[in-house]
Amino acid sequence: MDAVATARVDSWTWAVRLFKTRSLATAACRAGHVRVNGDRAKSAQPVHIGDEVRVRVAGFDRIMIVSRIVSKRVGASVAAECFEDNTPPPPPREEVALLPVRDRGAGRPTKRERRDIEKLRGRAETEH
Template sequence: MADDVTSARVDSWIWAVRVVKTRSQATAACRAGHVKVNGERAKAAQSVRIGDEVRVRDSGFDRILVVRRLLVKRVSATVAAESFTDLTPPPPPREEIALAPMRDRGAGRPTKRERRDLEKLRGRDSDLD
């Protein structure tokens, strides 16, 4: 494929190995600071080499990938999976993720009863009665 290449752009590489769906999403992730190469924030044009560690923040969690093969064109999923080593820790079990009470967007301000229920749920209820 691209065996004669010594480096590749980081945005092109994360798109080629199917971490993001489009090249423009990869560039936007780099601009927003969601991509790090060897612990440093990466601009879209920064080059990656074999052995580099690439961290991509996706929905609140970091995906840690070590470059094993350089790609500049999008390839099949099986070839893409062989192009990196995934060091991402497994997600925490669902029981450990604390569920915060959320109101529906656009529901307006909570009523007094809803506010009291939220405070009780958060453990900040005041029993002054």
């Protein structure tokens, strides 16, 4: 067992492989995407065993309960033992609203395309 009682939140999230690099973990803390026990965490904030760490990744929150403190990056099998994942499962694909996606660089929609988009969104214009 590790003799370390605490670790920096950016170091811990990197060590348990929530972020690919330590600088990405620090940037996420600076941007407010990391919370410890419900409060926004600065990168040097210590984490203890039993703390809840929420990390916003790709628009969804991952909720972890710290079960072991590590400060050096560990293998994936060891990293899985360092936290308890309480993240709710993602919603089924059928429930996720499908938004029409325009190709990048396609410019503004034409009047006809705009009407089609409004119709898809359920906001069809009423005729006068």
